[in-house]
Amino acid sequence: MDRSIDRSIFLSLALASLLVGVVSARDWNILNQLKSLGSSPSQPGLVTSGLSTNLKRYCESWRFNVEVHNIRNFDVVPQECVSHVQNYMTSSQYEDDVERAVDEVILHFGSMCCSKSKCDGMDAWIFDVDDTLLSTIPYHKSNGFFGGEKLNSTKFEDWVRKRKAPPVPHMVKLYHEIRERGIKIFLISSRKEYLRSATVDNLIQAGYYGWSNLILSSYSLLDALS
Numbered sequence: 267m268d269r270s271i272d273r274s275i276f277l278s279l280a281l282a283s284l285l286v287g288v289v290s291a292r293d294w295n296i297l298n299q300l301k302s303l304g305s306s307p308s309q310p311g312l313v314t315s316g317l318s319t320n321l322k323r324y325c326e327s328w329r330f331n332v333e334v335h336n337i338r339n340f341d342v343v344p345q346e347c348v349s350h351v352q353n354y355m356t357s358s359q360y361e362d363d364v365e366r367a368v369d370e371v372i373l374h375f376g377s378m379c380c381s382k383s384k385c386d387g388m389d390a391w392i393f394d395v396d397d398t399l400l401s402t403i404p405y406h407k408s409n410g411f412f413g414g415e416k417l418n419s420t421k422f423e424d425w426v427r428k429r430k431a432p433p434v435p436h437m438v439k440l441y442h443e444i445r446e447r448g449i450k451i452f453l454i455s456s457r458k459e460y461l462r463s464a465t466v467d468n469l470i471q472a473g474y475y476g477w478s479n480l481i482l483s484s485y486s487l488l489d490a491l492s
């Protein structure tokens with residue numbers, strides 16, 4: 267796969283990783299940063315407008331650096347930035363950012379990659395499911411966490427079984443642009459095998475179909491990861 271495609275799809279994948287992170291926020295502790303400025307953000311009323319601007323800029327910088335994969339391996343979104351992340355993920359800016367990434371991928375296809383006439387059936391595309399094809403934002407809305415706490419897998423799986431995840435904006439369009447070029451689509455998810463029928467139903471209801479394979483997490487793989 268061409269590097270620029272890698273980079274384009276990377277953005278839409280990275281946008282997602284804000285919510286499903288698995289990291290240590292140690293190096294990104296705003297409390298330390300604010301302490302060095304001589305104030306305590308934990309005392310209500312002490313945060314001046316200057317500091318809250320500072321916090322907003324800090325959180326925006328944190329979010330941006332997660333998306334470009336400079337910051338990796340965080341367990342949770344830093345507590346001070348949860349509402350910032352929530353605002354972003356539920357904003358039209360998020361949708362615009364995904365749309366920009368999708369447009370760039372499609373433009374790239376038009377210029378050099380496998381155009382419909384050139385495809386040999388040997389090309390493949392891999393999509394993750396959660397927050398790439400299906401949005402978990404409604405789950406986060408109903409639980410109010412937005413990455414501020416580790417995902418509770420029991421609760422999350424209960425939500426998955428409801429098959430109510432909407433598509434990530436603009437991703438149905440990208441998915442079918444790719445599928446219609448004869449590129450084989452593989453879906454890979456950390457969702458477990460016993461969630462297969464819920465996942466398939468949800469994907470189809472959201473507008474995705476015609477993939478070559480949906481690879482879910484087997485028990486042994488999970489054991490290896492935990």
Ligand SMILES: *[C@@H]1O[C@H](CO)[C@@H](O)[C@H](O)[C@H]1NC(C)=O
Pocket residue numbers: 418419420421
């Ligand atoms: C996860 O959610 C379930 C169901 O609401 C609850 O019983 C359980 O205690 C939660 N687990 C953790 C680690 O919070």
